[in-house]
Amino acid sequence: MVKVDKPTQRLPKQQLLILAVCRFAEPVAMTSVYPYLPEMIQSFHVPNDKVARWAGLMSAVFSLSQCLTGIAWGRASDRFGRKPIILLALTCTMVSSVLFGFSKNLVWAFITRSLQGLSNGNVGIIRTAVAELVPQRELQPLAFSIMPLVWNIGSIFGPSFGGSLVHPVERYPRIFGNFKLLENYPFALPNLLISLLFLCGISAGFLFLRETLEEKKSRRDYGLLVGKLVIAPCTRKKPRARAYSTDESDPFLRGTSSEMSSPIVGSEIKPPKQTPGWSQVFSRQSNINLAVYTLLAMHSVAFDQLLPIFMHYPVQSIPDPDVHLPLKFAGGFGIDSNRIGLLFTVYGVFGMLVQFFIFPTFARRFGVLNCLKACTVIFPMVYIATPFTALLPTDSSRQGVMMVLMLIKGFCGIFAFPCSTILLTNSAASLKVLGTLNGVATSVSAIGRATGPALAGGTFTAGVDIGYLIIPWWTLALVGAIGAIPVWSLVEMEGFSSGQDDEDEEGEEDLEDEDDAKATGVPSTAAHSRHSSTAACSDDVFVDDETPPESAGLSRATSRTSLGVPRRHSLHLHRVASPIGMGPGIVPAGARRYSSDLGATRSGLGAGGTSYY
Known part of the structure; x- marks a missing residue:
């Protein structure tokens, strides 16, 4: 008997990079709206004191629309495959984003913003594709940190991209002075240029992305065939020599054997396909993970959206008769948007570095569940301390302490979301329901992202009216504390790689050859020789x-x-x-x-x- 050592597990870097390219345009498109949204609403002849209200409602409409279709996108990916649904969702998001840029009234803006939410189904599908590409628990922290990293990078470039390209005829008359279309639609240019990013993502996905749904891998993929033709002049891949098995137990003709011979691996009859039911989607651990994920999105997103309003709110002096320390005060930082933008840029860059360099190492060393537990405990403490930064005596001290709190919160957020995603993925009963489960997660988290900012905004207004600015922040602390309770009932499950320890993993290049053979219908020499040797050993x-x-x-x-x-x-x-x-x-x-x-x-x-x- 010849002992075959198990090969080292490898990360499918090429496929993850292609998914990142497909994903990049979405955060740029979503966050590019933030700088000019109030100005756009003002252009619709909305009074200044109503702008904030309509801006909040428009954000809520996006999240609620996303909630309505999250499950449908997930179910569609389970039925038709991940790749076609990813490409379809990208195309729909691109079209709705362009239409939003051409809004001329409030009704049109709400309709197109709602269409953006309805078509934004790639959050759960791409997460599912990552889980199918990387089922090994040891590699999941690094793999699941890539998509949040892409979102952070897009969130850094998106606001500056959108804010600098509105009103192009007025700002850049030498370049766009003769474009009558851009003069009539001053908010269209950012969305038109972002559509080029969408086209890059769609093209990369069509040409190079491999299907990850097991039942659809054998389907002929003409996109991969075209992609091979496109990159053929740029590659010099040496042809592989055909390897033969020298085992005498192998039959002369592949796939045939005598009645007394051993069954040939791969020739067994597959059981009939069964459609998974909702009971497999909503298991006990999955339900707990969904609750944790929703509450996490609720208070974390609300904090990020409430913070600029708090820092822009005027300073209240300590000797003010309405101030009764330690709890009754209603002042902010009184800083302008440029300073707030600088603080958030540092906040985003720090999150990007933590996401890529620190999170994978910590998650592997201390465990995904332990990291999530620690973060859920820290969140409420940060929220409780935040309003008291307004009581510091100088601008530099206020902004310095706030920056520290923002970095702590950002550190916890960078850890909490991927950890929750990994736990949710590993709680799925099978890969057949993973797309649906992630679709459900997208829908329920959209409810949290819609209700969180609305709750924070309403309590902020009420707190300012009665002189207690601690009310919105302590409300978020209460939500964070409630969200921490179900975390202690979670179990870090094995995922989908526990039964694969005896499988032969030959490395990324051989896996690509085998996937190409399945997708294009062309037999793979390496896959055939590997199958022969496996059959001989078995x-x-x-x-x-x-x-x-x-x-x-x-x-x-x-x-x-x-x-x-x-x-x-x-x-x-x-x-x-x-x-x-x-x-x-x-x-x-x-x-x-x-x-x-x-x-x-x-x-x-x-x-x-x-x-x-």
């Missing part, structure tokens, strides 16, 4: 010298799992080729013949067979 059944032939046959039958895959035993035997008709000296005395693959062998010695002694 045909060995080891019994001791004293086992009678009848027992050997029984052992052979019972050593196979319900799926027809052999289970390797630890008992050792020597195996020799025993062609029919060969006399003493070739086959050792006492050898028992357990295989009779009749037909010519590759050595040309007549009918084949295998004996063990």
